[in-house]
Amino acid sequence: MAQLSNVTPLFKDLAKIEHDRVACEDCSLYRLCLPLGLHSKDLIQLDKIITRSQTYKRAQPLFEANSKFTSLYIVRSGSFKTTISTNNGREQVTGFYFPGEFIGLDAIHQESYQSTAKSLESSSVCELPFDGLQELGKEMPQLQVQLLTRISKELAGDKSLMLLLGKKTAGEKLASFLLSLSKRFSERGFSAMDFQLSMSRSDIANHLGLAVETVSRVLSRFQEDGLITITSKSISLKDMDKLQLLCG
């Protein structure tokens, strides 16, 4: 079967870059991002404390667990995963992050990051030093509201994931996962039906509390049943209604 031999990295060009100098106001992520709802003059203030990163190559860490917490990050292009570990080294993928999404929110309450964040492909971020953000927050309540809203949304997502991990079968897990990706992609102006999986099968398996082999098998089954077409990293959802039903 023909494979796409040279897959374009996901979201690479979503934020039109000139990496290091694009004001929030001009960024194509604006409507998905933190600044939404801020006044233009506030936006300029915010802009001042943001650092736009250079490119992270695949698998490069954004921060490591237990390192000092200094900044929140917003994905600018590409994608990331976060993981936490047990003492004896078992690892759990706690989330995948796409453009406009925050990374590091779970560290705010303490001195150091509790997860490790790694890029899944060639990616970039906006760095928001937390001290600076708090300073700004004193004069810009709307910024605090935004932050609170975002973190609440992540919390809600994690509660749903608990339901998935605790109560769903392998098939339900995969169906839920694919539809959740689909939703996030379409919110970002991409096709809800056809997209690239920037993460490996084993990242998916780990995130959903499954073995890689199970993920492979279930995806193959979904394909046989005409629910999806999948070749390596490219997936196409053929029957979203049936997938929806399958979610449990």
Place this chain on the structure above:
Amino acid sequence: MAQLSNVTPLFKDLAKIEHDRVACEDCSLYRLCLPLGLHSKDLIQLDKIITRSQTYKRAQPLFEANSKFTSLYIVRSGSFKTTISTNNGREQVTGFYFPGEFIGLDAIHQESYQSTAKSLESSSVCELPFDGLQELGKEMPQLQVQLLTRISKELAGDKSLMLLLGKKTAGEKLASFLLSLSKRFSERGFSAMDFQLSMSRSDIANHLGLAVETVSRVLSRFQEDGLITITSKSISLKDMDKLQLLCG
């Protein structure tokens, strides 16, 4: 074997009440609660928007999923559980809440609660209307910081729970759960070794992604191995070091 025939409800008297009129300043939960770090005059403002509830009896809902989101709640006495459900009615216990802890943070980003909260025993709460809180927040950045810190802490806890649900064995799950309760009780000035389980075995099982029978068996095994003593709702941790090791 002798059972405690009439177990005193957990935490019933922690917040010395006179239910409806105890200023935050005088509340025994002060150091665990939201107001921590606020100036005295701010505290008075905060006090004004807080409603102190009457007693919720066992299994009484604090709010239901899909009802309109209006308020955050802080447990004042007793304890609560929150649950979410799949479309086809399977339920996941997403958290247990003790005095000084927030309920409803995952609803901030939307119009309605996404979970249902029910009391586990005779309990009471402080109700914080979210609109009022936001108004206050505009003049009291410290309040926003507190809120952000609390929600981040819950987020971090949920990430750890994902690790537990996805990667731990039944024994590791129970050991982690018991130690986590122990920690929270001792933070509240109670014994870290001896406490009451206000939730049923089936709530525990559900929360940890196990069957009730498994919870029973593992607890019995822990008892045989001298790690704990347990009679109905009363538990006593006999070997915290070994339990710690068992967490994985």
Place this chain on the structure above:
DNA sequence: ACAGATCATTGATCTGGATCATGGAAGATA
């Protein structure tokens, strides 16, 4: 104080998904 309902414990059996094993495809490195 009693009856019915719910909750907890323990044993017997079953199963979904893990683990083990293999071979092939696709990136990475040089």
Place this chain on the structure above:
DNA sequence: TATCTTCCATGATCCAGATCAATGATCTGT
């Protein structure tokens, strides 16, 4: 272009924990 390594798919086997079943303990309401 060859070699190494990681990733993915699929088959065979196994097991931790689910499910089924039965009994006793505890709670609730009257």
